[in-house]
Amino acid sequence: MLARSRFILLLLFGVVLAILSYSLQYLQLVPVSPAGGERSGGKNRKRLNPVLLTAPPEPDPVAESYHYCNLPNRTQHSWEGHSPVNHKLLSIHVMIRHGDRYPLYSIPMTKRPAIDCTLSPKKNPSHPLLSSFINHMSQSGRAHWDASLSSLPRLPNHSTCEMGELTQTGVVQHLRNGAVMHQAYFSSQQVASSVVSQGQLWLESTGKSRTLQSALALLYGLLPDFSWPRLSVRQQWNTLFCGAACDCPARNRYLELEQRRQYHQRAADTELDQTYVAMAAALGVTPRVLRASNPVDALLCHLCHNLAFPCAAGARGNASCLTLQHLAVIRRQQGEDERARRAAGLYHRYAVLAAHPYLNTTAARMERATRAARQPFVFMASAHDITMAPLLSALGLEEAGFPSFAARLVFELWRGPEDKRAKERGRGSDRGPGERKKVEPAFFVRVLYDGEDLTFKTSFCRAHDRHGDTPMCPLGKFLSFVRKDIFRVINATSYQQACHARVL
């Protein structure tokens, strides 16, 4: 009884708070400078997130699945290449997820989806660059290839797709990515044409044909007819792009703990359980066999390619078919799992350690680019969902959601105006040699995901006052985040320490 009335009291209190903060946010009742003396100084002021009275709209698992498909007929937006005047772009560091691919698993007792993985400009979806891209790939031997990658096919080319093979949709997705980036970076004078025509291109890929082919498509969209001898292609042996720093026991431990959490959450979902039972019954297999085949991967492929959902081979009638409703239940649970994962924080700790080597390498390349003139302009990493998701989490961008096919994450390095010195010299009469203090140019980073500017949502620049003197995010914030602050969440100060700490 007591507990119950206390609960109701709390509830009422919550509603009052919610109304207050809602009206404060939206009716602008918050005074610009705090007048009352109840809180001294502005230090304690935090920006409140509005607490909405109505529940947020239920996420729609089918709409989210289409978003995951990332069909190449959606209009794309791109905020890449934007800066205040007089800033110079020094380099871009791109990580992509490969484009649309054939499933990695097949559903037992069903026919595999009928998709043709050969490329043809006459097939849908197509792209104006597709036929010249196909031609350009035939000269790829002139690039500098890691021996291990040189044997991979440069184009998908099977009339019945192989498991995991990139489809024409996947190629078109990345041609489009490259084309919007081309427009953003090279259509104005932001990038000197010498950089475009002579700069080196640096490409790292995992050993899968779909990542290599995706990267080549993006590169071609970005720089049509790029010169092959300028391109260096390196293989990353680990999907985390961790190079020589892959040994990290604590990372594996956090992943285990997260997987255990995930398992319990899944097992507690009765609707999911019943759905697997129904699906298994339709196909005439056991639920265990069905679950092991990871049917969501193949069902998403049917959805993305607008194919009828699979039915048990030789069956008559709809009772032995899988349905959109089945997929919706699985995706609904996955969405909930993603939200619970964020709340639990285990995945974020895993992500910090998983993403650190790539971030550290990127930070080092940026720092080098601030000093040396002749550096590659484009650094490209072509990877998987399991590479991209930790990177987003480590940067504090979990809200971006699970990476769609052909997702792209771009870091831009900018140099601020150099004319400060000249201005100062011109202004004053005190022009003695002692006064000619060298003003270091300032450097800035931007972070974009699928064309959207998320710089000020990242952990390292969330608190930056972009309406103050510097409307861009200083490179120094990114560097100190990567080298130290990123480890705070695991109570460590370095990668080595964090990786070898005991995780209970």
Ligand SMILES: *[C@@H]1O[C@H](CO)[C@@H](O)[C@H](O)[C@H]1NC(C)=O
């Ligand atoms: C894109 O194509 C899909 C499937 O062909 C279709 O359902 C959708 O309406 C199209 N979207 C746009 C914006 O044209």
Ligand SMILES: *[C@@H]1O[C@H](CO)[C@@H](O)[C@H](O)[C@H]1NC(C)=O
């Ligand atoms: C694709 O394969 C066919 C034969 O299997 C071959 O004739 C054709 O040249 C290949 N196309 C490309 C672009 O590699």
Ligand SMILES: *[C@@H]1O[C@H](CO)[C@@H](O)[C@H](O)[C@H]1NC(C)=O
């Ligand atoms: C199967 O479902 C389709 C689409 O929902 C419907 O048009 C068709 O009549 C159904 N067939 C049977 C045998 O129920």
Ligand SMILES: *[C@@H]1O[C@H](CO)[C@@H](O)[C@H](O)[C@H]1NC(C)=O
């Ligand atoms: C980070 O990069 C720097 C510069 O390349 C390197 O010296 C350092 O060892 C790297 N740190 C880790 C933990 O990999």
Ligand SMILES: *[C@@H]1O[C@H](CO)[C@@H](O)[C@H](O)[C@H]1NC(C)=O
């Ligand atoms: C963080 O590390 C310090 C020193 O290693 C230790 O004393 C402290 O208990 C740790 N805190 C947590 C929450 O793990």
